[in-house]
Amino acid sequence: MEKPKEALEQALDELHSSLPELLANAVVTSLEGVAPFLPNKKRITQEIETEISTLKIQCQHGFDHIINAIQNENKERSQELKAFLLERFHSLASPPHFTQAVLKVIAGHSWREALKISLETLETLYLGARTIFEEGRFTDAIEAFTFLSWLESKQYDFWLSLGHSHFHAAHHEKAIHAYQAATHTIPDEAWPHVYSALCFEALGNREEAKICLTEGLEKAKKLSDTELIRALKQKFDEYGQDPIIPIS
Secondary structure, X not given: OOOHHHHHHHHHHHHHOOHHHHHHHHHHHHHOOOOOOOOOHHHHHHHHHHHHHHHHHHHXXXXXXXXXXXXXXXXXXXXXXXXXXXXXXXXXXXXXXXXXXXXXXXXXXOHHHHOOOOHHHHHHHHHHHHHHHXXXXXXXXXXXXXXXXXXXXXXXXXXXXXXXXXXXOOOHHHHHHHHHHHHHHOOOOOHHHHHHHHHHHHXXXXXXXXXXXXXXXXXXXXXXOHHHHHHHHHHHHHHOOOOOOOOO
């Protein structure tokens, strides 16, 4: 590996370089024959490029934050982990390896699976990110959990933690998006709806908050979570009215 320090950046460049135009084409194609006016593909491409550029930067920073957090606990382990992960990312510079990884992701695998990174390694990275959050470094935690959510998009805890990090940084709309992503990983889980309600309430949108609380209540009832059901009923009492779906 010639430039290990640049491996992650190179890998992300390879992964995302063609996405803006592809996604813009997909957006325009999906609207053909449906929308009266088609959006400007060049503008959409530029907007997507901005989003992807932000993602790349956050992933790079998040990776560094996690490694530094692990280093504070175990310097030798952090160095080994960093070398291994950079080697995995750098492997994408090989066209055959890159193609193989992309095909796996298209087939439904996560980037972690495509890059053959173990769950044990993932857990170590998560503990590093959690340390950052517990230290109250919420901006750094956002970047750390952004990296983890990109690496393993099927992990409920990563999306939930990303939502919590955004919430504590007062990024309530972004927190809602992260909580919504968490619901896709475990559809029956009630808590993402509850946390989304808190975000909508912070934004002054009580109607959306009530909808989220109602969804959370229905799922809590299915799970027979009596403690959460009681808490949600009390929350509706604070609003001074019944939930949209009656409690039975």
